[in-house]
Amino acid sequence: MATLVSDIEMATINVDLTQSESERRDGARLLSKGDWIARTDGGYAITHHDDCTSMLRDKRWFSALALISQMQNYVDKEWAKRGRKSILSTEGLEHQRIRRIVSPAFTPKSADRLRPFMNTVINELLDPICEIGETEFVSNICEPYPIPIICELLGAPKEDWELFSRLAEDIFKIFNGNLAEDAPVIMAAQDEMDAYMRSLIAKRKIHPQEDLLTDLIRAEEDGDRLSTDELLSMANALLLAGTDTTRNQLACAVSLFAEHPVELQKIRDNSSLAPQAVEETMRYLGAVRGTGRYASEDIEYRGILFPKDTLIFPSFVAANHDSKKFDHPNEFNITRENKVPHLTFGSGIHFCLGAFLARAELQEAFITIANRMPGLKNSGQVKWKPTRTGIWGPKELPLTFDPGF
Secondary structure (H helix, E strand, O other), rough: OOOOOOOOOOOOOOOOOOHHHHHHHHHHHOOOOOEEEEEOOOOOEEHHHHHHEEEEEEEEEEEHHHHHHHHOOOHHHHHHHOOOOOOOOOOHHHHHHHHHHHHHHHHHHHHHHOHHHHHEOOOEEEEHHHOOOOOEEHHHHHOOOHHHHHHHHHHHHOHHHHHHHHHHHHHHHHHHOOHHHHHHHHHHHHHHHHHHHHHHHHHHOOOOOOHHHHHHOOEEEEEEEEEEHHHHHHHHHHHHHHHHHHHHHHHHHHHHHHHHHHHHHHHHOOOOHHHHHHHHHHHOOOOEEEEEEEEEOEEEEOOEEOOOOOEEEEEEEHHHOOOOOOOOOOOOOOOOOOOOOOOOOOOOHHHOOHHHHHHHHHHHHHHHHHOOOOOEEEEOOEEEEEOOOOOEEEEEEEOOOOOOO
């Protein structure tokens, strides 16, 4: 007979906001050396790679993204009315239907056709700083980099890049853990984004283009197509999943290259290592450090009963440093050969739909940075975003390097 999870003796994880970033990193990595489960303030952390993978692939565990307001005890009638479902949070047959329709638009080929544009964007951002050999990398490179690419992907014109950047910044406040203060700003940004995308959708229906939005409008499965609301939801999901994740992952990666210049030199010597470098930076220092799931019914796993509505938090940091899966997991080595994939893109039905796009963006950036920023090193203290931030990375990353490239 299964034992109720609340009756199990296990370690407790307490969040200590006074810890330095290196201390937090070390603590998360140590989790993978202990038991596979630990108690947290809101539920249970899952720390081993096998268990994270198994539970993420179990369709009875639903995405906790739909519970953000409940988890913050935030009650608001206007917020509650905005019940549009997203591919990020739908489950079951509904999720399968949407994913089946849109998946053909998110292929390696669709990402590859944007590589020349990605290369242009990263070079134009680097041009002014490469003349002087120093920069604050987050604000000058990471923050502006993904927006033009998302706009190009959707077919939004260049003059609207700043609008998308502002809307993305406001909508992303949903992950800051402060809905009581941020909800009005988030809702206003969502309304503005919806109005913009409704207009763009109407234009694309009359005048199709070679862009993702046209692909999504045309996409169908046995005659089934996305409704306008579902198209709006996909655009919002793309803005959410395709901007801040890339910004923060690029910042995490470059902070590593500043600490480990030999690894960046490997890319400069051999650009074909860029794909491996992307996977290793995401394993070693992923911007998405975990996710949340809740039990849609009573679930028994490994002899333990998780009652309906139990929250679990698969820790990607711990899973990605599981010594049973990764040799010498605490070493950063872009030429390592892993037995299994890292979990930073997730696993199961909510595996990142835009993984091919994210990989292409990072690969193109790594190659260009390796060639144009030799001698890269930190020129000051790296400041990190708060632990509570849903998608995480350096807040400030001051760098120096050899100018003139």
